[in-house]
Amino acid sequence: MTIPTIADMTSRGESPEILFWVGCAGSYDERYKRVTKAFVKILQAVGTKFAVLGGEETCTGDPARRAGNEFLFQMQATQVIQVLNGYQVKKIVTACPHCFNTIRNEYPDLGGKYEVIHHSVFLQQLIDDGKIKLKEGGAFKGRRITYHDSCYLGRANNIYEAPRAVLESLDADLVEMKRCRTTGLCCGAGGAQLFKEPEAGKSDIHTDRAGEAIATGAQTIAVACPFCMTMLNDGVKARNKEATVQVKDLAELIAESQGL
Amino acid sequence: MYIAQQVAFLITLTVAGILVRRRVLFIRNNIRLGKANVINDRHGERLKNMLLVAFGQKKMFKRPVAAVLHFFIYAGFLIINLEVLEFIIDGFFGTHRIFASFLGPLYPWMMNFFEALAVAVMLACLVFLLRRFVIRIPRFWSSEMTTWPRLDAALILTTEIVLMWAILFMNASDQLLQQVNEHYVSTGTLYFSSMLMPLLESLTPGSLLILERFCWWFHIIGILGFSVYITYSKHLHIFLAFPNTYYARLEPKGQINNMPVVTREVRSMLGLEAAAPQAPSEPGRFGAKDINDLQWNSLMAAYSCTECGRCTSECPANLSGKKLSPRKIMMDVRDRMEDVGKSMASGGPGIADGKFLLGDYITKEEINACTSCNACVEACPVMISPLDIIIEMRRYVAMEESGSPAQWNSMFQNIETNFAPWKFPSSDRFKWASENS
Structure with missing residues (x-):
């Protein structure tokens, strides 16, 4: 499948409606990659203009913060926020509740303010809007x-x-x-x-x-x-x-x- | 006769006041050992939490049986205190049932209502005793429920029952005295206590007077003694539930507190802002090793805990037999505060006694077992967060000791080098898009 990256889109002078935050499990875990692909198929089927960070995506820092390593978390988070702000990302959808929680609740203190939606809520909206029948x-x-x-x-x-x-x-x-x-x-x-x-x-x-x-x-x-x-x-x-x-x-x- | 009683009452009230004041100051000093973070925002939301959760008992009702029984005791406590007010006024002025003259025909209604509450309180306390000591509900018998916490619960429940009997016997003898002694104003028939009257009918007016006075004194000394006792007991929740719900965190439960001191350092390391010209006068430690590293509201929370164990009974780590018990975390914080406070009060080393909350009270094995699932926070009827304390201790272990479990250290290393918690090269991150599905 051809997945648009935000870098490509930006170089074409376009911007996505949503950034799909794939997450580490979504990128590496053999079983969970099937979820990533399923969600992409849905996005494509309903015609949502989305992009991913692709190779520019990294861990949000969630496990580091929860294990007590606040330095590592903030190093990670600050760099992610630089990337996201660099692309002027406004709206993020992710299937991972941990990424969702971190970006939505914990990034604002570090300068990352976005509208963050979990895919369950996003899917519900698609159904409510009649885009998925x-x-x-x-x-x-x-x-x-x-x-x-x-x-x-x-x-x-x-x-x-x-x-x-x-x-x-x-x-x-x-x-x-x-x-x-x-x-x-x-x-x-x-x-x-x-x-x-x-x-x-x-x-x-x-x-x-x-x-x-x-x-x-x-x-x-x-x-x-x-x-x-x-x-x-x-x-x-x-x-x-x-x-x-x-x-x-x-x-x-x-x-x-x-x-x- | 009345003068002597008035003097005795004043002395009793003063002694109780002194003892309570001493304990309140002791507890306040212990809470002040914590970091003095300022909570001064969103007053409306905080007030709403306090009214719904503390005053309105909202979270209690997740377990309806205990909630209804607890509500009887809670309502009894709030409303029967009106009668204690009458006791205090009578005690001061040597009057008898001073409210009767103001309330007139309403007074018997009020007294009957109080008696009904007293009976409800007795029944509720009895069922609570049965649940604890006969049915033996598991959360009251887990490992942190050692001798003192179990005895504490038994003492509270028994005292409340005995105090309610004192009210009923006092009212019964009072009603008999009303027929012979004009000092005793008519209260009309009081439904519950009048049932006890046949037991007392053979007593002489003199004996009745002694019984009535004994019950009156027993009740007021009991109430005053109880108010001293609760400052040593888990029962302190009856007061601290209110400030604790008021100062509880309002952010989504998943959000962990930011550490601004780390933010400054990280931003200067990444070259995003110049390093602070002077090292900030931040106290030395990252995270919490002892109670003085915790925020004051976490310490107050430990004094607000009534050891009901709803947290522990919902904790996945505890349910699967791990050593972690969120209730024990709160009990340990409180024990540590009491130990430090006593040491300071007796001229000892206080916090510098060579012991630490982490290590001497709480072990790493306990804090490492937490899944941060927030089941304990959700379960707490007074909005205590054991999770905040666990995360602070993990921060200390990770950042000051580099003492996290080896597999976590590997995970940290993976994030640093591969930008993922697993050992996959970051160049493979986007491979999923080019693989066949």
Whole structure:
């Protein structure tokens, strides 16, 4: 696929409607790259004029800040802000709640002020605006889906309903886990936990959470975060359910329903 | 007789006042050990939080059973205090039920309402005791709930029950005395306490007088003693919940506080602004090793914590058996403040006693286990953030000790060299676009 970079666009004297912030997982993680591509297909299908930073994108610094390395975070963040401001970026859409939280809430103190939208909210807007039309009784009819709240969307930023609205539009059988919304159980990856082994304990958080999701009888666990995707995939595998239970991002489900 | 009682009452009130004042000053000094960050913005939002969350108990109602029972005790405390006001006026002036003469026919209604509340408080406290000590709800028995926290809870609940019985027995003997002693103004029939009257009917007027006075004194000394006790107890939340919700952070929960001192340094390193001509007079440490590195409102939060354990019961690290318990973080901060404060008060070294919050009270294993998921912050009925404290301690470990877990140090290195937390070359970052899907 041909993905426009903001550098190319700027050199042509154009500017994008939105900057799609891909994130490190979206760029490097084998599984999660499929989410990046699914979201790009949606953007292309609805004709949104977007661009990516491409090779100029770097880590936002989120895991460094959460692990306590404020110097590294601010070094990273300040440089990202220089790039974004250099291109006069106004509006950013990202699929990663961690990038979303950092750019939206933490960059303003360092001079980076943008309108930042998580892809769940963006997808909901596309559906509300009729740009994505969902077919009645499509491939998802009767398929049981449960949504796992990402901490960095939910509690961190009070986004609980947009992902659910997106899923409801699929005409699927949406079921909730007992711990959901404000009491949703973390997948275990936040706060830089993804980058180290957990401390000693009696169980792993991600297998506990995968167990709660599987117990709903859902064939699909919907996620809206790359870390949640990794953790719940591992959890489903640890419970030997990978043959019957899939972990999918909202963008993948929408792309699938659109035949993209 | 009345003069002697008035003098005794004045002495009691003064002693209680002195003791409470001493503890309040002690606690205030402990909170002032923290950094003096100024919180002086968005007063309307802060007031709204205080009214909804502290006064209105909004967050309690996430767990409805405990919330309703707690509401009885809370309403009882607020409203029965009107009766304590009458006690104090009577105690001062040697009067008896001074409000009766002002309120006339309303007075029996008010007293009946108070009695109903007193019964509700007793029932609620009884159910709370059962939940703690018979049903043994797990959050009241986790490892940080050692002897003193468990005893503290038991003492509070039992005291409240006993104080309510004192009111009912006082009113029962009072109603019997009204028939024989004109000092005792008529209150009409008080529904709940009148049920106790048959127990007392065989007593002589003299004995009734003694019983009524005993209950009156027992209740007022109990209330005053309780107000001294709560300053040593987790029960301090009844006052500190109000300032704590007022000063709670208003930013989205995902936002971590910026460190301006680092911003200045980073900007000068990147050549974005000239280095400050003089080294700022910032205290030496990055992050928090001890309580004096934390902000004052984090310290006040520790005194506001009532150890209900809702935070810990929602914490994914704790649920999966890790050592981290957000409640223990708050209890440790408070214990450290008490230890430092006592040391200072007795002429000891205070904060320089060779101990530190991080290391001697809280371990790295605990703070490293946090997923920053904010479940604890969301769960707290009085808006305490254990997460703020955990992040400050991680900052100390990372920036002052370079003592983060080895895998985090590798992650830091990857971000520095590859601009990604993983060891992938940055030249591969945009490869996804040219791969087949």
